[in-house]
Amino acid sequence: MSGMLADYARVAGGDVIRQLRLLAEPMRGLSVTHVSSTRRGGGVAEILEKLVPLTSELGLDASWEVIEGTPQFYRCTKLFHNALQGQQSHVQESLIREYERVNAANAERLGAALDAADVVFVHDPQPAALLRHFPRRRGKWIWRCHIDASRPHRPVWTYLRSHVAAYDASVFSLADFAQMLPCPSYLIPPSIDPLSAKNAELTGKQIDECCARFGIDRARPLVVQVSRFDRFKDPVGVVTAFRLAKSFVPGLQLVLAGGGAADDPEGEVVLSDVEAAAGGDPDIHVLLLPDDANDVINALQRAADVVMQKSLKEGFGLTVAEALWKSKPVIGGDTGGIRLQVVDHHTGFLVSTPEGAALRLRHLFHDRRRSAEIGRAGREHVHQNFLITRQLREYLTMMLGLVRGSADRIDLV
């Protein structure tokens, strides 16, 4: 075995990669094209960057196309995104027209490739309107929604539904996030890439250097939350929990690290609230990081004794899987996808209040052996459930299902 698959075999296990090969074998040569809105930045691009070459190594003919948009188009799709997440968004008719015009232009540009593909994955709302421009398509078209669309703003959903209802299948991350469509809605949670800069192994020296850069004392206990400065991530609640726990955990330090506040007016307000709550405490480190600070996030998570993701509302919250992969016990908010990752009392604790979080912090620092056990269980949980190899296996299973008919059990023996 060579190439990327060999690298992933070392991390995920040889049995996992052998299984992927067997599953892919009947689809050897099948052309699979992913269409998304950007090549860089964001979770979709991050995962496709690895998923596409891995699919190719398994013998499928995988490719990735990116649509080209205009500022008005992206304004429109940003409104769609917010509306799917439940925000009341009014999308002007002129923006809708631009959305449809851009999709038509991209359909023209990508025409031959998409018409001929056996399977086309269309990611999120931006390219969703491509489908109607391919009446002679020969392949199966799948709309992959990465957004929590559990309670969308109805007028916008009604419009988007008119585009996505005609797909052969849809994919949502959780049953809670799904909207009913005439096609089958597959449920495939997202995953982390264990070999990415955010998750790859680091040396002790690299971790030490990162901590020294931010004035974090490696000899003292450390709790870390990595997330945008957003009220739903409850950073002020984390500061409250830290203060409640600190008198029981001498020397405790807190890092709140996140990005994206600079161009987000709401984020700036939350950041200043957090700084006010921290009140100049030298043991609370509020770090505003650039979007590409993956190695710093990796080092901070690895330096932590406990990781928190005390969200009040969460989409999937893959920072939890990242921390679990690093064998850290996680204290997470009892919401959304965190519940799949933090198995209460096994891979961490689910909490609903700062008081609950403080209690669990004290517990984990008091019982270091238990904390280590939970950390080990967390890594295994991610190993089995949240690595990119599992997501690829489910994509392959779904594709086999779609190209071989819709039976519930497909016997290739």
Added chain:
Amino acid sequence: MAVDSFAVRDCALVAIATGLRAQSLREFRDALQQAPQESVYFHFWGRLLRPRFDDTEFHNDFAAWARNGLHDEKLSERLAVIDPADFADLEALRAEVLEVVEQRLDEIDVLQARRDRQFHFRRCQTVVFDTGVRLEEPACLVQAIPAMSLGSIYYHAIDARRREPVRLDDFRVWLGRLGGSFGSLSEKLGAVDPYFANLAELRDELVAIVARHFSGEPR
């Protein structure tokens, strides 16, 4: 290939939403009546292919929801004790779950979960495939089981229990075909309760049993 070789197979599944959901126990009963048979399969058997740390004492998703969503210990215990292998088919299994739920509805006025703790009925699509590996004699299990994927473990140790006509795990079926000399190994494998471990642990347990047997250790 010898007539009595063991063909190692593998399987993978992917979940699909049915659109049916329930927040109260009454809604759950109504939705369960309408749910496709494959949904009953998914919430009992398919659950076992999803690696888990949680709720190993609750062997099906219904029991886990009764505890975590409805916070009703009585109902969750009654549902958890249902062994899907005891039922001739999925309809009989569904009828048993409905019976337990009806009984609880007779005993209690309202059981309601939080809005974000609704039960979502799902089904799954399963693909079964051949690994090409053939085991010529039982001693080969010592090397073969550790190399099996969790999908293979599920297919041979768990899924096999719902396959007619024998409804036993494939390892014991094979040993049975080979005759009397493997009776004690078969007995030891029969003592494994596959519902209390996740698949990785189940694989370890099977490995330990066959390794001990072929090394001549007494247990």
